[in-house]
Amino acid sequence: MEKPATIIDIAKALNISPSTVSRALNNHPSISSQTKEQVNELANKLNYHPNLTARNLLKKKSGIIGVVVPEITSYFFSTVITGIQDVVSSVGYKLIISQTNENFDEEKKLIHEMAQMRVEGLLVSPSFNTQGFEHLEDARKAGIPVVLFDRDIPGFESSKVFVDVYDGAYQAVKYLIEAGCQRIAHIAGPEHIPTFQERMSAYQNALKDYNRELYPELIIKSTGFSAEDGVEACEHLLSQSFDALFCVNDAVAIGAMHVLREKGYKIPEDISVIGYDDEPYSCYFSPGLTTIWQPVYDMGMLSSKILLDTITKEKQTIRKEILKPELVLRQSSVPLN
């Protein structure tokens, strides 16, 4: 491969000093327009890529926002990113995205590297294994504002945008109670994931608040949260009697409905099913899946708006926003009387 051209190559070729080349490339007023023209022409010809970081230090702008998320392949995070992209692109910023795969070390490295690239701001959803926030403080001390979204790091003082996960789960279970369901089962997600813990607490508290008995045998803690995990969990649950099923997410609900249909149960006549997320296909199942819609796109939009405000106003204002989810009624749950 060819070596990239440097300022020194250009300087030698034009018989001028490297600092003259540098100032010419940065449009410095002390350099004649003739020299600037010569330098820029040769830079283009030699395919010289300016040292972005150095130039950014002069300009104090990189025009880049960094996004660090656990993963980008789920409907959830890809929709947040779409919201971010739409806001950020509209004001001419570029987005670079990296995924931590729920690995804290990876998260630290990625934040560090993005700081080195001098991103103008960071939008971060920390991994489940993130402990402490020194890595984010480091970025902030280097002048890079940080907005957290979806997941919190308690004690880290920054703008934060979350969805009220507890409220969504509570709405779902409250609906099933009010619709007259007596034995409401729950397929929970892996215990170490705070979002899923909140959904479980909301399920338990809704039952308590409405003076319903909590049947421990009706709670299945799944080891994952895919449709396949829903199939497995629901097969275990079939030894119990229940007339409603609140699933930790739509994927699990879709797997569970598959099992229930195969076993000849009628949804919702025999068993009502509610999911969580309102994924794009959830309305196309038969019956359509009742679920919780979350303002995920809005979360991306709002996080990036707050970040851009912080960048452009050059003062660190801290905002905490909690967005409300909504129950979307379809045919998989019995209607209210």
Next chain:
Amino acid sequence: MEKPATIIDIAKALNISPSTVSRALNNHPSISSQTKEQVNELANKLNYHPNLTARNLLKKKSGIIGVVVPEITSYFFSTVITGIQDVVSSVGYKLIISQTNENFDEEKKLIHEMAQMRVEGLLVSPSFNTQGFEHLEDARKAGIPVVLFDRDIPGFESSKVFVDVYDGAYQAVKYLIEAGCQRIAHIAGPEHIPTFQERMSAYQNALKDYNRELYPELIIKSTGFSAEDGVEACEHLLSQSFDALFCVNDAVAIGAMHVLREKGYKIPEDISVIGYDDEPYSCYFSPGLTTIWQPVYDMGMLSSKILLDTITKEKQTIRKEILKPELVLRQSSVPLN
């Protein structure tokens, strides 16, 4: 916000020259270990972020691979990216990802910026509106190898990894013919998208090759390729008589099946349906959707392996790989006799 510390701040504080600081930070042999220690200690304390690009020019490594894709929110591209990430992470590289939203200008800017960050290589799936390849040649001339995947730019000489889209569509239609279907309809995607054009050509050629009549009224050109577009297209199609439906992708097939079920058609007894993509939920519909599985994850893995080979061997070897899709039979299509 605090200003980031510079080499000059560190030099002033320690009463040494900036070039000494720079050499100390880069572990230059001419600098005493005592000075190196002092400099590094203060750099940590002041939260100094080294100029990555300058340091990379010395080291000639950034450890970063750039990925530029039309979008990251579809199952297709997010799965390719997972394949890329798995390979690249395993050898300690970091990934930064950007989406063009099918905008050629955006693509040019993103490629340029990634080159400025001195990514060590680029994995690119060009936008539908990309014309020419000067932007990619520029990156390559700057010493950054490029591998194209999924979509081609004819004339651009680089390693390329594609899936044989035509073959997948041909397999689907051939199956329907061999299963005895007489009037096979097609919901096609938007005409300007080459991938969808190929699926349409395969549909037409399979009918020709098997001496079946082509009924123009059984082809609906949809303006989009979502489940909603499938609903709309299928409603138009209902005025025609047909016993099989090949859809441009799973999303469209899911929308179409929804309409057919609502109108009381039995799938596959009245109408066989085949999709394309094998999305994660396609097996959970009732009936499960027959579709074309594409080695999308493998495409990501292979593209990044080829790129890493080029980077580490420091010679530009050109490989062109075409991966084969497979027909996945489920219950939405009639069985072969």
